[in-house]
Amino acid sequence: MPQIVLxxxxxxxxxxWRIVKREMERVEERLAPHRVKVRQEPEAVxxxxxxxxxxxxxxG
Numbered sequence: 617m618p619q620i621v622l623x624x625x626x627x628x629x630x631x632x633w634r635i636v637k638r639e640m641e642r643v644e645e646r647l648a649p650h651r652v653k654v655r656q657e658p659e660a661v662x663x664x665x666x667x668x669x670x671x672x673x674x675x676g
Contacts (some may be wrong), residue, residue: 663672 661674663674664675
């Protein structure tokens with residue numbers, strides 16, 4: 617009987633892994649076009665804090 621339980625647990629784990637892997641691939645396909653856009657954006661701008669208002673603004 618323990619062998620059947622162990623076999624069932626291993627089978628469930630393999631099926632679960634396949635489902636998770638398929639979902640990861642689906643999400644990767646959806647995000648791929650957006651990753652290209654992020655890479656094409658300009659570099660981050662350094663900010664400095666205005667001591668009077670406390671608001672951060674680009675250095676310039």
